[in-house]
Every structure is written in structure tokens, then in C-alpha cells.
Amino acid sequence: MVTTVEAPWSQQEIQSARVLLDRAHQNEIASLLSAVKVKAAGIEDVEELWQLHDFLSAKRHELDGKYDHRQGMLVFVLAQLLKEGRVSAAELTCLATEKQAKIKALARI
């Protein structure tokens, strides 16, 4: 069961969570740059060019605000990253047990 009242975050937990966010963000950007280079190199006609444009529009929209550093958003951001495999359950052990449980529960939704 996921509790609705969240235990306070220690400064250490906040800092650890933000390190996880930053690392995942950098990795996602690096993957995106690689993917775009491959896609662009393979474009053969204007329809494929506009497909790349649509892809970039979607990614820009998705990334805008995804890595929200605000304390109140950390469990949701981490749950999304766990769901996407951008952070691992092992990396969450820097947080208190009930926070890990909440993040894992949200990631299953």
C-alpha cells in the first residue's frame, strides 16, 4: 500500500535523488543525440525529414519539465525513470525504505 503522507526528505536524500536525476538526464540526452544523428543520416525523402521533425517535437515536449528537481516532484520523477529503466532499484537505496517503496509502487502504475 502506498502511503499518501510522505516522510520528510533529508538534505542527503534530496541531494542523492538530484544526482540520480542529473545522471539519467545526461544519459537520456546522449542517447537522444545519437538516435537523431542515426535518423538524420538515413533520411531519404522529405516525408522522413518531417518524421524527424515530429520526433524532435515530441521529445522536446517530453523532456521539457521531465527532470523536475523540486522536492515535491522527486518521487514522481524517480518513479518515471525507474519505469523507463533510466534508474535502477539498486540506485534508489540512497533513499529511506518507505520512499523506495513508494517510488516502486508508482512505477508499476
Add this chain to the structure above:
Amino acid sequence: MVTTVEAPWSQQEIQSARVLLDRAHQNEIASLLSAVKVKAAGIEDVEELWQLHDFLSAKRHELDGKYDHRQGMLVFVLAQLLKEGRVSAAELTCLATEKQAKIKALARI
């Protein structure tokens, strides 16, 4: 002086103008694809990726409707293409003299 009443277009003129439009369109697309491949290959960070996205947004907007085949739009489209160097004055000689003059006058605006 540009006359406001346009002489009728013959079927031959319409066909010739549309051939010019199609050729210019294909050339512009080919140049755009090459430019995007070069830009994408040189991207080093996410800011440059969003610059490419902005560039594609602008180009897509610009190209949407630029090569309008409707008879009533041909002088305007050809004037724009002449201005951009995508068609030459020599290529316009497939049209009646007064149409060439109108296109050239519009291209100077």
C-alpha cells in the same frame, strides 16, 4: 509598371510553369536534406539539437504551401523563386513577355 489585369494563361504556359516549380521544389528539398544531415552530424549538445528542431519547424512552415500550383498563384510563386535564385530569368522565357515582366517586377519588391 506592373499591370494588375493578367493576360490569360495558355495550357502550355501553365504546364511549363509547373515544371519549373516542380524542379525548383525538388532542388530545394535536396538542398534541405543535405543541410540537415550536415547540421545533425555536427550536433554536440541538446541546445544545438533544439536549434535543429527550430530550423525544421521554420522550414516546414515555409515550404507548406510555398510551391502552390494554382494558376492564380503562379506569378507570385515564380517571383519568389526568381528572388531566391531557384529559377532563372532565362527559364521564364517559356512564358509570354508580359508575364515574365510581371514576375521580374514582383521579384524586385
